[in-house]
Amino acid sequence: MIARSTFSNGIVLCCRSDDDDSLLAVKCIDIDECPTSSLVLLQHEVALTRTISHENIHTYSSVWLSKSRLCMSSLFMDYGSCADIISSHFKHGLPEKIMALILYEILTALSYLRSVNLIHRGVRCSHILVSKNGEIKLSGHRNMIELSRDGIPVKKVHDFPKHDSSMLPWLSPEILQQDMQGYCTKSDIYSLGITACELANGYAPFTDMPSTQMLLEKLNGTIPFMLDETTVAPLIEDTSPSANADTEKFKSEMIEAAKSRKFSTAMHQLVTDCLERDPDMRMDADQLLKHPVFRQIKGLSKCQILQPVFEKMDPISKKASARVFQEQEEMMDELNRMSMCDVEWDFQE
Known part of the structure; x- marks a missing residue:
């Protein structure tokens, strides 16, 4: 899993195509748990995007149902949004x-x-x-x-x-x-x-x-x-108190960044x-x-x-592979730490 869809309570998986070994992003949504209003919008989105084709527009290559899950595959975009x-x-x-x-x-x-x-x-x-x-x-x-x-x-x-x-x-x-x-x-x-x-x-x-x-x-x-060196003056002159320390810190950093570019x-x-x-x-x-x-x-x-x-930045696929490898390593470590003597066997029917 590489992401969660906050709009439709779905997940996005990184998968490999059987046809050409390319990476795909597959969004999976449980239609039993998805609100009706969200399903209507998804249906609208899928229907419209199937009618358009352009190199700068991201569309779904395949859409299918797997039990209660609606799955939609698309080209994997390695650096996200x-x-x-x-x-x-x-x-x-x-x-x-x-x-x-x-x-x-x-x-x-x-x-x-x-x-x-x-x-x-x-x-x-x-x-x-x-x-x-x-x-x-x-x-x-x-x-x-x-x-x-x-x-x-x-x-x-x-x-x-x-x-x-x-x-x-x-x-x-x-x-x-x-x-x-x-x-x-x-x-x-x-x-x-x-x-x-x-x-x-x-x-x-x-x-x-x-x-x-x-x-x-x-x-x-x-x-x-x-914001750059020619437009940052109003932000510098704004002395109104910020909502919190983090906001004030970001504002200060933003001013410094703006002053250094044009x-x-x-x-x-x-x-x-x-x-x-x-x-x-x-x-x-x-x-x-x-x-x-x-x-x-x-x-x-x-x-x-x-x-x-x-x-x-590292591509998302590299991060996902590293995370899977780490999970496998942790599982092997856990198995290696286990002793068969610690396991209770019960063969009674």
């Missing part, structure tokens, strides 16, 4: 070139989803997966929705994802305000802007405030930003463009793919750009 990478070795954010690569790959995925009239509504670091080959894929499709009504394509939808409150900091103002204007695929671009700040700072904007305050900030057009003007502009309050003025994925910020990764291989990550 961007949230895993940040929390383990990049607590105050990733280098700009890595950010640029991740954002470009996810924009490519969003461009494809736009072409097939789908809104993802789940773009965030924990839903962006990285493989040892440098592949970057968008996952977490349970919130995905079609731009259609009764099978007829429409320009905007009005559905609100009530079941997933954890996504609120990443959702666009037009989704949150729930009015007659509705929203379109550009709402995913806003979420990408929040994700860019998360990649740069190590945490997502608005996650430290109550939902009501977050809603007001977004509706009033507050634009979050990446993001390019183009990267700052990309975030501003993504977080445009008015969706009609916000760029779409195809326009953003031509943004000047991506010139810095032109001609570079994905593995070359991701090398700082590969150098600091």
